[in-house]
Amino acid sequence: NAGVMQNPRHLVRRRGQEARLRCSPMKGHSHVYWYRQLPEEGLKFMVYLQKENIIDESGMPKERFSAEFPKEGPSILRIQQVVRGDSAAYFCASSPQVANTEAFFGQGTRLTVV
Amino acid sequence: GESVGLHLPTLSVQEGDNSIINCAYSNSASDYFIWYKQESGKGPQFIIDIRSNMDKRQGQRVTVLLNKTVKHLSLQIAATQPGDSAVYFCAEKGAGETSGSRLTFGEGTQLTVNP
Numbered sequence: 001n002a003g004v005m006q007n008p009r010h011l012v013r014r015r016g017q018e019a020r021l022r023c024s025p026m027k028g029h030s031h032v033y034w035y036r037q038l039p040e041e042g043l044k045f046m047v048y049l050q051k052e053n054i055i056d057e058s059g060m061p062k063e064r065f066s067a068e069f070p071k072e073g074p075s076i077l078r079i080q081q082v083v084r085g086d087s088a089a090y091f092c093a094s095s096p097q098v099a100n101t102e103a104f105f106g107q108g109t110r111l112t113v114v
Numbered sequence: 115g116e117s118v119g120l121h122l123p124t125l126s127v128q129e130g131d132n133s134i135i136n137c138a139y140s141n142s143a144s145d146y147f148i149w150y151k152q153e154s155g156k157g158p159q160f161i162i163d164i165r166s167n168m169d170k171r172q173g174q175r176v177t178v179l180l181n182k183t184v185k186h187l188s189l190q191i192a193a194t195q196p197g198d199s200a201v202y203f204c205a206e207k208g209a210g211e212t213s214g215s216r217l218t219f220g221e222g223t224q225l226t227v228n229p
Binding site: 045 | 148150155156157158159160163203205216217218219220221222
């Protein structure tokens with residue numbers, strides 16, 4: 001049973017480019033969460049999605065950031081016109097249902113903006 | 115706003131000793147807490163959890179204590195081993211219908227185990 005899969009593991013983008021981060025939840029999981037971690041800091045919630053729905057995006061910047069979790073395929077976190085401050089590790093977690101509160105994390109995507 | 119935070123940023127112990135990592139939380143409505151271990155370059159790994167109707171929960175070599183009166187959480191690791199060296203985060207489950215399993219993380223404690 002594969003865990004939460006994120007790709008790419010490392011991503012380098014120049015300022016102004018777009019970054020696309022992918023997350024495939026664990027098999028049978030329909031809830032996905034994205035978190036951002038700055039160096040030597042804790043994880044900060046960004047967005048919570050279920051299939052085809054954004055449930056809570058209160059932690060995601062209003063501009064340049066978007067997320068989706070289509071009916072088929074992985075969840076995508078998209079960052080447009082990246083800036084140096086976007087450099088961070090982005091983690092995805094999944095859970096099977098709301099009542100099951102333990103979320104399983106992927107290995108993260110480390111985004112570096114140069 | 116509500117937050118979860120840690121008392122100490124670093125903790126250094128000798129191999130074989132017991133470790134205690136502390137966490138203070140501010141949301142008295144939180145009903146679920148988790149401790150995660152994060153090794154360098156990896157994602158958070160679940161260690162142990164506890165619900166607000168409990169004061170103590172034990173796992174293999176780990177114990178979590180919850181003091182709701184002072185809103186304090188601690189993680190005790192018995193017979194600490196070099197493989198325990200990592201950053202440890204406490205996390206709080208958000209309340210509310212839309213929060214789902216959304217977690218609020220503390221800033222982390224770096225545990226270093228000296229051989």
